[in-house]
Amino acid sequence: MEAVAASAVAVLGTLFGSALTYALQRRTVMRTERFTRSERLRQERIDAYSAFGGALANYRRGQLDLWFVKHVHGAESDVPEMRREAQRLRAAALEAMFRVQLVTEAADVVEAGRQAMRAIDRLSKAESRPELDRARDASRTLIYDFISTARPRAVVAENS
Numbered sequence: 001m002e003a004v005a006a007s008a009v010a011v012l013g014t015l016f017g018s019a020l021t022y023a024l025q026r027r028t029v030m031r032t033e034r035f036t037r038s039e040r041l042r043q044e045r046i047d048a049y050s051a052f053g054g055a056l057a058n059y060r061r062g063q064l065d066l067w068f069v070k071h072v073h074g075a076e077s078d079v080p081e082m083r084r085e086a087q088r089l090r091a092a093a094l095e096a097m098f099r100v101q102l103v104t105e106a107a108d109v110v111e112a113g114r115q116a117m118r119a120i121d122r123l124s125k126a127e128s129r130p131e132l133d134r135a136r137d138a139s140r141t142l143i144y145d146f147i148s149t150a151r152p153r154a155v156v157a158e159n160s
Contacts, residue, residue, distance in 0.1 A: 045154045048099045048103045049147070049150040049151075049153075051096045052093070052100050052146070053147050054096075055089070055096040056120060058092065059093040060123065060139050061089075062082075062086040062090075063086055064123060065085070067126060069082045090121075093117060097117065100113055104153055106150075109146070112146040112149040115142050115146075116146045122135050123135050
């Protein structure tokens with residue numbers, strides 16, 4: 001009878017040990033998967049935020065180039081080409097903004113990006129050099145504001 005009891009205890013102990021090992025390993029795997037997913041999202045955010053910041057800077061440069069061709073250089077023949085280039089740069093910035101919207105749930109980041117886009121849109125519409133200078137300063141500030149707003153979201157993934 002003792003041998004049967006000892007065997008039963010050994011079998012139950014083995015089953016309990018196996019179940020406990022399974023539970024602990026499963027928890028470790030889930031934690032690792034959660035960390036990996038969070039890190040991948042963080043990297044995607046960094047990529048999206050920096051790509052959008054760069055696209056905003058390029059679009060801003062294109063708008064300024066267009067303004068100078070129209071108002072300073074007087075090269076009317078270059079205006080259509082510069083306008084197309086500014087439109088291409090705006091499309092690239094919009095594409096980058098859409099990517100930002102896809103990788104973040106932070107409304108303040110998206111709004112900061114939209115404000116920067118609107119400020120850059122206004123550059124080529126400036127009627128005078130002082131007006132352009134104010135719009136240029138505002139657009140630069142809003143690009144930096146976007147990056148400042150996005151930075152904390154890139155350091156730690158949301159909902160992790």
